[in-house]
Amino acid sequence: MLERFDGIQPHHLLGLSVRTMVTEPVFVGVADGHPAVRDGMIDLADLAGCEWVLPPPHENAARIRFLDACESAGFTPKVRHYTSDAVTARAMVEAGCVCMAAPSFRSSGGVSAFPLRGDPLRAEVLFAMRANDTLDPTDRFFHCAALAYRAGVAANPHFQRWWDEHPQEHAELDAAITTGANTDP
Template sequence: MALEIRHLRAICAIAEAGSLSQAAAALGMSQPSLTSLLQRLERQIGAPLFVRSHTGVTPTPVGEQTLRRALTLLVEFDRFESDLLGALGDGPVRLGSSQMDCLPTFVERLDDALPGLDVTVHVEPSSAVLAQALARATLDIAVIAMSDDQEVPLAKHLGHRVLFSWLPIFVGIPARHRLAGGLEVDLADLADEAWIGPPGPEDGSLTSLRAATHRAGFTPRIRFECPNGGGRHLIAAGQAVQLVEPTAPELPGMVVRPLKGDPMRMRLVLAWRKERLTWDQAENVYRAVMTSYTRHAMASTPFRTWWERRRDSQSWDGLVDFFRVAGS
């Protein structure tokens, strides 16, 4: 079997997801097909690339070496492909974004990231809708937040880069809540609360909430639906609690707290249409998002407190590099 680019993408997707099932979903193929492909690769190489366990997969020493080479090759290939295809025509660049509290800062940086281009911005709470808009060419580039345990497939013709492989999900609760004085909140202690439903339930966020609360021993009572990501006035009034991104600001009447043990996580991905943006243009947007998010995060008291308590943990290794400069 001759080695192909798709094989390198499969290896990298497996390592990134830490799971064959999630990697298969990201690649738009079935898990048995991906497993068969990996087994053929390992037979050809003559050594296992991943160690399988009930918690997922981790690279072997041979796998680590293969990954390093694969990532280098894929970066160069993607740059070549994007530069070959990228040719912005008339009309603005249409950028979509999940709801992020750093969005105003990010938008300010877009002029420098894409000089000389008009950029329109569409904020959409559903990661599934953003992915579909890219696939249908109604958006050119998007910042997409995905629940860690739910995969939102990206069309194969899109370029993409992972911004953050994982970020914790926090909770917004009333300032006068009995748990507001602690550094973190145990999810199980919110069993009797009225919840504001996640804004993008069709992309798995509601499923993730229900799975996490099931592990905590209860079923959430979803009383409010605020599809545009609002509802913080309900929290401030003491009527509800809601999952929020970790950099969400604390408003009058509302505090933001980490969830004990990080039972829910998300990742941020940048995806774009290769025929509309070159690799360098996508890279500029990537840097604008990273800079905006990290600086906003480190200015957030709840996030920075969480960061200081987690930064030396082995489970935190995947994020240390992103925040080391901003946190120093």
């Protein structure tokens, strides 16, 4: 599975057959008890005074979308720390920073991930395989990838709630699971 980087459309991935699995929200990781959390959600504007920890700029595919979303919320983020290491990022969040997080992030160690009200940050999760691969039909592979992705939704109860409230966002993935379940291996 792939995440689409800013400025790269699926047709630019030469030699690959690409299909969108789901467009998921980007969540925010915060320390448990963070004052910005209300009703299991966070308004991005409420994080204006926070220090952010993000992946290094050369690794951050969502950087442009993140900066645009913050600007639309009325602030420029205070990005004080960069790390690619999840353990380091978690420690910084425990100490009061905030970070972008995958919606399937498992809460533990005093850190949880919550959706942003209005889903201002989203990421396309893509399924890709070689265009000339004839080992198995793409739909069977897509079905397996969809099952694996869907299994991670329950890892975060806030993602499960978002999932239940936004069925249109994962209709193709759900259809692949249902169709694949009716197909003989």
